[in-house]
Structure formats: structure tokens, C-alpha cells
Amino acid sequence: MNQEHLQTDILIIGGGVAGLNAALTAREAGHDVLIMDKAVIERSGHAAGGIDHFAAYLETGPEWDTRKAYLDFTAWSSRGVTDLSVVEKVYCDELPTAIQRYEDIGCSLRRPDGSYFRTQSFGQPGPWWVNFNGKRMKPLLGSAIRKSACRVLDRVTTADLLVHDGRVCGAAGFHIREGTFFVVQAKAVLLATGGTNRIYQNPTGLSFNCWMCPANTGDGEAMAFRAGAQLANVEFLRMTVVPKGFSAPGLNALVGMGGKLINGMGEEFMEHYDPMGIKGARHKLAHAILTELKAHRGPIRLDCRHLAPDALTHLVATLSYDKDTLPDYFQQKGIDLSRDMLEVATSEGMQGGPTEVCGSGIKIDRDCATNVPGLFAAGNSADQCRSLHMAVTSGIHAGRALSAYAARLGKSGPPIPERLVKEIKERVFAPMRESRTLSWQELEDVLQRTLTEGMGPVRSEWGMKKAWQNLDLLDQWKDQVGARTYHDLCRSQEVYNMLTVARCMITAALHRKESRFGQCHYRLDFPETDDRRWLGQVTVMQDAEGRAQPVFRPIAYE
Amino acid sequence: MPPVINKELCTGCGTCEDSCPLDVIYMDDEENKSFVKYPDECWHCGSCRQDCPEGAIEIRFPLRMIVSAGVVPY
Numbered sequence: 001m002n003q004e005h006l007q008t009d010i011l012i013i014g015g016g017v018a019g020l021n022a023a024l025t026a027r028e029a030g031h032d033v034l035i036m037d038k039a040v041i042e043r044s045g046h047a048a049g050g051i052d053h054f055a056a057y058l059e060t061g062p063e064w065d066t067r068k069a070y071l072d073f074t075a076w077s078s079r080g081v082t083d084l085s086v087v088e089k090v091y092c093d094e095l096p097t098a099i100q101r102y103e104d105i106g107c108s109l110r111r112p113d114g115s116y117f118r119t120q121s122f123g124q125p126g127p128w129w130v131n132f133n134g135k136r137m138k139p140l141l142g143s144a145i146r147k148s149a150c151r152v153l154d155r156v157t158t159a160d161l162l163v164h165d166g167r168v169c170g171a172a173g174f175h176i177r178e179g180t181f182f183v184v185q186a187k188a189v190l191l192a193t194g195g196t197n198r199i200y201q202n203p204t205g206l207s208f209n210c211w212m213c214p215a216n217t218g219d220g221e222a223m224a225f226r227a228g229a230q231l232a233n234v235e236f237l238r239m240t241v242v243p244k245g246f247s248a249p250g251l252n253a254l255v256g257m258g259g260k261l262i263n264g265m266g267e268e269f270m271e272h273y274d275p276m277g278i279k280g281a282r283h284k285l286a287h288a289i290l291t292e293l294k295a296h297r298g299p300i301r302l303d304c305r306h307l308a309p310d311a312l313t314h315l316v317a318t319l320s321y322d323k324d325t326l327p328d329y330f331q332q333k334g335i336d337l338s339r340d341m342l343e344v345a346t347s348e349g350m351q352g353g354p355t356e357v358c359g360s361g362i363k364i365d366r367d368c369a370t371n372v373p374g375l376f377a378a379g380n381s382a383d384q385c386r387s388l389h390m391a392v393t394s395g396i397h398a399g400r401a402l403s404a405y406a407a408r409l410g411k412s413g414p415p416i417p418e419r420l421v422k423e424i425k426e427r428v429f430a431p432m433r434e435s436r437t438l439s440w441q442e443l444e445d446v447l448q449r450t451l452t453e454g455m456g457p458v459r460s461e462w463g464m465k466k467a468w469q470n471l472d473l474l475d476q477w478k479d480q481v482g483a484r485t486y487h488d489l490c491r492s493q494e495v496y497n498m499l500t501v502a503r504c505m506i507t508a509a510l511h512r513k514e515s516r517f518g519q520c521h522y523r524l525d526f527p528e529t530d531d532r533r534w535l536g537q538v539t540v541m542q543d544a545e546g547r548a549q550p551v552f553r554p555i556a557y558e
Numbered sequence: 559m560p561p562v563i564n565k566e567l568c569t570g571c572g573t574c575e576d577s578c579p580l581d582v583i584y585m586d587d588e589e590n591k592s593f594v595k596y597p598d599e600c601w602h603c604g605s606c607r608q609d610c611p612e613g614a615i616e617i618r619f620p621l622r623m624i625v626s627a628g629v630v631p632y
Contacts, residue, residue, distance in 0.1 A: 038581075039578070039579045039580070039581065040576045040577070042576070042577070043576070043577045043578070043579050043603075043605040043609070044579050045579065048579040048603050048605050049579075049603030049604045049605045049608065050604075050608075135608065139609075154576075155581070176581055177581075201631045203628055203630060203631060204622050204623060204626070204628070205622065206598070206620070206622060206623070207598075208580065208598065208599045208600060208601050209601075209602070209623065210601065213579060213601065213603075214580060214599070214601050215579055215580055215601075243626075244626040245622070245623040245624065245625075245626025246602070246619070246623050246626075248602075290630060290632065293629075293630050294630065294632070323602075323603075323604075324603060324604030324605070324607070324608060325602045325603070325604040325607075325617045325619075328604075328617045328619070329602075329619055329623070329624075332618070332619050332624055333624050343626065345626075345630065346630055452631050452632065456631075456632045457632055458632070487581055487596070490581070
């Protein structure tokens with residue numbers, strides 16, 4: 001197949017919300033920017049079909065609407081694994097620029113009358129969620145990128161980072177339709193590839209029926225790990241509550257509007273689990289519903305019938321902003337929220353941060369930098385970032401940091417490591433050899449079952465060790481995965497990356513000998529939270545033999 | 559087949575092919591219409607339908623999602 005060599009100042013891997021915001025900021029600083037995305041940037045990543053909520057404190061007067069309140073909530077809700085010194089720089093300091101960026105691209109967060117529509121949920125002290133119509137946010141961001149003269153490689157998935165003398169100097173990838181192998185040389189590289197999905201069993205059996213974007217399969221996390229970067233917070237399982245059968249977001253709007261949760265016996269059971277009830281932390285909501293379901297007290301239903309007709313109309317309209325097809329789903333199910341209750345259930349598991357304000361993934365410092373020179377991370381790929389608001393702000397912040405780093409490097413970055421390029425190319429295209437007969441779907445299916453069994457909402461050393469042994473077996477089988485098309489080759493790479501991330505997840509979970517954040521990490525063998533020993537992050541990094549090694553790093557809180 | 563493409567309305571412009579974040583939609587060069595090549599990999603995001611200039615795309619959910627049943631896998 002063809003091979004192309006390209007050179008740029010700043011390489012952005014992942015053209016989602018974080019990546020495109022970083023690119024715009026870096027272009028504003030005058031640098032040459034190249035973006036690689038496995039889809040077309042106008043509709044790629046989690047915000048492809050639209051999104052509707054952006055968390056912001058707006059300093060309007062009340063105590064909850066302040067920077068301090070946001071940081072206090074972050075420290076309280078995510079205690080142990082959030083680093084406020086990073087959050088201040090990658091979120092708080094960039095919030096004004098982020099709000100302005102929305103205006104600049106023509107996707108205002110305000111309503112037509114100029115006001116903000118704000119809602120409250122998930123245990124927050126006030127209505128920080130700005131509800132807005134983000135159905136065209138991605139196309140508008142994409143349009144701004146095209147006008148800014150960033151170079152964009154659409155449909156090019158990144159296979160690996162290039163590293164020379166311990167410094168990241170670019171990346172290599174391939175076109176998912178034509179197979180062209182791209183080698184990109186850069187002074188600074190940003191990983192903004194989202195979190196890791198499709199890594200647990202989907203309750204419907206449909207692997208791509210994901211709450212977050214199923215194209216986000218931990219590619220950035222796996223590549224960062226292979227390049228020697230630390231991952232953090234990857235032991236936490238993210239699970240949410242969705243309409244049963246459709247892993248659709250929109251929970252924000254439903255709980256914010258005052259819907260009631262009722263079990264099969266007609267009880268409003270949430271009060272038994274959390275004093276804040278349906279307005280409490282997401283993981284507590286998920287835990288409560290999971291417990292009810294396992295105790296055969298389901299089906300669980302959300303009751304919105306008592307809401308005022310205007311409120312309901314608004315509710316259904318805004319649900320389509322966050323998930324365009326949710327109204328179609330209700331229609332095809334024959335559900336009218338003014339007349340019917342909606343059955344809900346827990347979603348598939350995901351590797352993600354424990355709360356809306358704290359993430360998991362590649363460990364970053366206050367400048368979005370990893371421990372590997374030349375390598376940065378932002379958005380859901382980064383350990384401290386979560387949700388839309390931090391994707392935008394950390395993207396902007398990373399754009400500044402990448403620009404400063406590239407400027408310091410001067411005329412050119414490090415040279416391309418030719419031997420590494422050959423190795424990557426050989427490994428990437430290996431599944432296309434005739435002799436291979438295993439499908440990527442089979443490998444994915446067994447990986448999902450493995451993690452669901454051993455790394456789910458209830459864990460133990462014995463259960464996780466069995467999962468680890470399964471991963472050892474899957475490592476032996478993975479070289480039998482064959483691909484006939486470049487599309488399937490991309491899928492094969494995704495599953496390989498999920499395997500790498502799974503290793504890191506189990507390593508971290510085995511190391512954290514306590515429980516934290518409810519069933520985000522609950523261990524039967526260590527059921528208590530132990531702040532004396534475990535107030536901090538478990539980081540995972542590759543050793544000289546390529547094995548994942550955990551290190552605990554304490555974090556101090558006031 | 560989550561996105562259902564109406565062949566009478568489809569003009570073969572290729573917009574939906576570019577809109578899909580999961581590379582699920584391809585052009586059939588003989589018919590000059592788009593088709594869903596990987597229906598199992600559809601995320602139901604609705605991007606294709608939103609961007610189709612002819613209104614030629616409907617979303618149809620599979621049975622497993624509409625009549626939901628089954629236990630939690632834990």
C-alpha cells in the first residue's frame with residue numbers, strides 16, 4: 001500500500017471536542033497543526049450527533065455559583081483521585097475562553113433571549129449545567145477548523161506514537177478505507193481520543209449500543225502506555241442509568257426535571273440508598289438500580305407523568321439534543337412520557353472517571369503534559385478531565401501548552417525513528433495475512449465477558465486474577481485475528497488497544513486494596529474506604545519488559 | 559438496519575457516508591446510492607439523518623432495543 005510522510009509543528013490525535021479546541025488555539029498562536037481522526041471531524045467522537053449540557057459556574061452571586069464551590073465539590077465528590085491544582089489550570093482558568101469559543105464558532109450556550117438555562121443534578125450544590133442546543137456543535141467546530149488552515153487527515157486512525165530518545169516526535173497510522181500508511185513528524189503531540197468503550201458486555205448484546213462513542217476504544221491510552229506514559233484512575237468502572245434497551249444519554253435532563261424512580265413494587269426506593277435521592281451522585285443512582293434489579297425488585301421505571309406539559313415538551317425536545325434518535329426510540333416503543341412510565345436499567349460498563357468532574361486515563365500535569373517529553377493529553381483521554389466542559393477547556397489549555405513547547409523546540413523536532421516506523425507498519429498490517437482466521441468480534445466478545453465477570457461492580461483479588469489469566473490467554477490468540485478490509489483492520493487495532501487498557505485496569509484495581517466511590521471500585525476483600533493508606537492515585541506505567549506496573553501517588557487535601 | 563435509506567429520495571451525494579462517526583455507511587458505486595455496510599456497528603447517533611439534504615434517512619431500531627428484556631450481566 002502507499003506510504004506518505006508529513007511534517008507539522010503540532011500533531012493532534014483525535015478530532016473530537018478536545019482535539020479541535022486544542023487545534024484552534026494552537027493555530028491562533030501561529031503554529032502548523034495537523035489533526036488525525038478515524039472519522040470525518042464534522043461528525044466524529046462523542047459529540048458527533050449532538051450534546052446539550054456544559055457545566056459552568058458563572059459567578060452570578062450565590063455561593064454555589066463560584067470557582068470555590070466548584071473546586072470544593074470536585075474535592076468532595078472525587079476525593080482521593082482529583083488534583084485541584086490541575087483542575088484549576090485546565091478548567092477554571094480557561095472557562096471564560098471556553099464560553100467565548102462557543103460564541104466564536106456560532107454555537108452560543110445562551111438561549112435566543114440571551115439567558116442561560118441551567119439545571120442541577122448529580123449531587124451538585126447548584127444548577128451548573130448549562131442546557132444548550134449542541135446538535136450542530138461538532139459541524140460548527142469542524143467548519144472553524146477548515147477555515148483556520150489546520151491540516152486534517154480524516155479517516156486516518158493512529159496506530160502508534162513515534163518516540164526518539166525518550167521524546168515523542170510524531171505518530172503513524174493508516175487510512176481506514178484506502179490503507180495508506182501515514183507517518184507524521186511533529187514537535188509536539190496531543191492525545192485526545194476519548195475514553196474506553198466496548199470493553200464490557202452490553203446488556204442488549206449489541207456491542208456498539210454504547211452510552212459514549214463506540215469509536216473511542218482507549219487508543220490514546222494504549223499508545224501513551226506503549227510510549228512510556230503513566231495512566232491514572234483506570235481502576236474505576238463507570239456505569240450509568242439508561243432507558244432499558246438503549247444506552248442513550250439524557251439522564252441529566254430527566255433527573256433535573258423532577259422525574260421519580262419507582263421499582264416493580266411501586267416504591268420510590270432511592271431514599272433507602274441516598275438522602276439526595278434521584279438528585280444524588282450518578283454512581284449511587286447506578287448502584288441503587290443495580291441492587292434493586294439483582295434483588296428481583298425490578299422492573300425499574302422513571303415516572304415523568306406528573307410533570308407540567310410545558311416542562312415535558314421542553315424535556316423531550318432537549319433529549320434530542322443529547323441523543324438525536326431518542327424521540328424516535330420512544331415513538332417506536334410506543335412511549336409517551338406524559339402517559340407512560342419509562343423502564344430504565346443500568347448501562348454497560350465503561351472505563352471512565354468516577355464522577356462528572358474527575359476523569360481517568362493518561363496522567364497529565366497542570367500543562368496537560370504527560371511524563372513523556374513532547375506528549376500531551378486532553379479531554380476524556382486525560383486523567384483529570386471529564387465531561388464536555390473539561391473537554392473544551394483542557395483542549396484550549398493543551399493548545400497553549402503545545403504551542404509553547406513547540407516554540408521552545410525551535411526549527412525542527414527530533415528525527416523520525418525509521419526502524420520503529422518499520423516495526424509499527426509490520427505490526428499494523430499483520431492481520432491482513434492470509435493465514436489468519438479469527439475475527440476481531442470474537443476477541444472483543446471474550447474480552448468483554450472477561451472484564452464483566454472479573455472487573456465489574458463487585459471485585460475481589462481472586463476474581464481479578466482469573467480475569468488477568470484470561471487476558472494472558474487472549475494475548476496468545478490475538479495474533480490470529482485476521483482482517484480483509486482496512487475497516488476491519490481498524491477494528492482489530494481497537495480491540496488490541498482495549499486489551500492493553502484492560503491490563504492496566506486490572507493492574508490498578510488489584511493494587512488499590514480498598515473500596516472507593518461505591519461500585520466504581522468495590523472490593524469484597526477490602527470493602528472499606530481507607531483514606532489513611534489510599535488517599536491518592538494509582539498510576540500504571542510500563543516497565544523495561546513492557547509489563548504494567550502500579551505506583552501509588554498520594555494527593556493532599558485540605 | 560438502524561439507518562434506513564430511501565433509495566427513491568437518495569441522490570448519491572455521499573453526505574451520510576461522511577457523517578457517520580463509525581464508518582458504517584458506504585456508497586454503492588453501481589447504483590450511486592448509499593447503503594449501510596456495517597449495521598451491527600451503528601451507534602444510533604442520528605448524524606446521517608441530520609445531515610442528509612434530501613431527508614432520505616429514517617432511523618429504525620432493532621427488535622432487541624425496542625422490546626427490552628434481559629438480566630443485568632453481573
